[in-house]
Amino acid sequence: MKLTHITVSALALIAASATVASARDQIRVTGSSTVFPYSQAVAEEFANQTGSPAPIVESVGTGGGFQAFCGGIGEGHPDLTGASRAIKKSEYDLCATNGVTDISEALIGNDGLAMSISRANTYDWDMTLGEMYTALAAQVPVDGEWKDNPYKNWNEINPAFPDVAITVYGPPPTSGTRDAWVEIAMHKGCEQLEFVKAGGFDGDWVEENCSRMRTDGPFIEAGENDNLIVQQLNANSNAMGIFGYSYLYENLDQLKGVKFGGIEPDFDTIAAYDYEVARPLYFYVKNAHRGVIPNLQEFIEEYMSDAALQTGGYLAERGMTPLPEAQRKEYQTSVLGAVNMEAPTE
Incomplete structure (x- = not known):
């Protein structure tokens, strides 16, 4: 399906931008470092199939991607942004403030947040999320009180663990991977602690007290480039790294996943x-750019194609877990038809 028109209001917004959007002949994709390799794969396939210029794909993190995507209409702003979480109400409102009022949301698949370690490390790592939380959180229970995290070695977390320093590389606060890790792994881990269960603390308490990663050394913010984390793990066989499953999958010859509760x-x-620690993956389309940025609709068609998204598709070959067929077809219909997403509530 090709859309060759946009609304009068969208045209007015584009005309008001510094340069007419059609002056740019390359599609621009920004956003999540986790979605980046998938967008890059689609960009390569699109260029090979059509002979058109390959879209520019950049990795700036989910939060940074939404900031750029929601900055406005016109050639100075991206056409799509990848995200390792759903758009927040505050981001959606920023888009609306800047005239980005017609957005299609594409759920493309699922991803696991993997804590990984070098295969040169021979220990069979298997921990609970509560143990992971105790190693990496800013505050933890210490002798019956909630205090700053004093633990430095893994055997202080569990005597069965090796007596080595806790060294974990992970994403910065601007990353959707960091958001998802906190919301899924850290909060679940905190809720597993006897201190929290015995205290009867609710979800609001957990969100307020269990969302901060420690900043005293054992947890190291490694930036938005997950390939750098892979390099650090290869350099230090006792170090662990947090990133999307695709990076573990692409490096299984060098890395192995840490099990949580016996499940890898x-x-x-x-x-x-x-x-x-599983999560959905998205991209978002600026519908006002369809029919204006050359080949944008065709690129979206490639991204939402069965060849890319179905079981056995080329994105699954890169580590993405495909959606069930009915759910995939539902998103294919809405995204290819440029259906405007519903406003998020939070």
């Missing part, structure tokens, strides 16, 4: 959400 991240455990 793989296609099946992520798809079934048996692996406790």
Whole structure:
């Protein structure tokens, strides 16, 4: 399906921008470092199939991507942004403030947040989310009180763990991977602690007190480039890293996943959400740019194609867990038809 028109109001917004949008002949994609390799794969396939210029794909994190995407209409602003979480109300409102009022939301698949370690490390790592939280959180229970985290070595978390320093590389606060790790892994881990269960603390308490990663050394913010984390793990066999499953999948010859509750991240455990740290992956389309930026609609068609998204598709080959067929077709219909998403409530 091709859309060759946009609304009068969208045209007015484009005309009001510094340069007419059609002056740009390359599609611009920004956003999540986790979605980046998938967008890059689609960009390469699109260029190979059509002979058109390959879209420019950049990795700035989910939050940074929404900031750029929601900055306005016109050639100075991206056409799509990838996200490792759903758009927030505050981001949607920023889009509306800047005239980005017609957005299609594409759920493209699922991903596991993997804590990984070098295969040179021979210990069979298996921990609870509560143990992970105790190693990485800014504040934890210490002798019956909620205090700043004093633990430096893994055997202080569990005597069965090796006596090595806790060294974990992970994403910065601007990353959707960081948001998802906190909301899924850290909060679940905090809720597993006896201190929290015995205290009867509710979700609001957990969100307020269990959302901060420690900043005293054991947890290291490694930026938005997950390939750099892979390099750090290869350099230090005792270090661990947090990133999307695709990076573990692409480096299985060098890395292995840390199990949580006896379950390791793989296609099946992520798809079934048996692996406790699984999440959905998205991209968002600026519909006012369809029919103005050359080949944008065709690129969207490639991104939403069965060849890309179905089981056995080329994105699954890169580590993404595909959606069930009915759900995939629902999003294909809405995104290809430029259906405007509903406003988020939070």
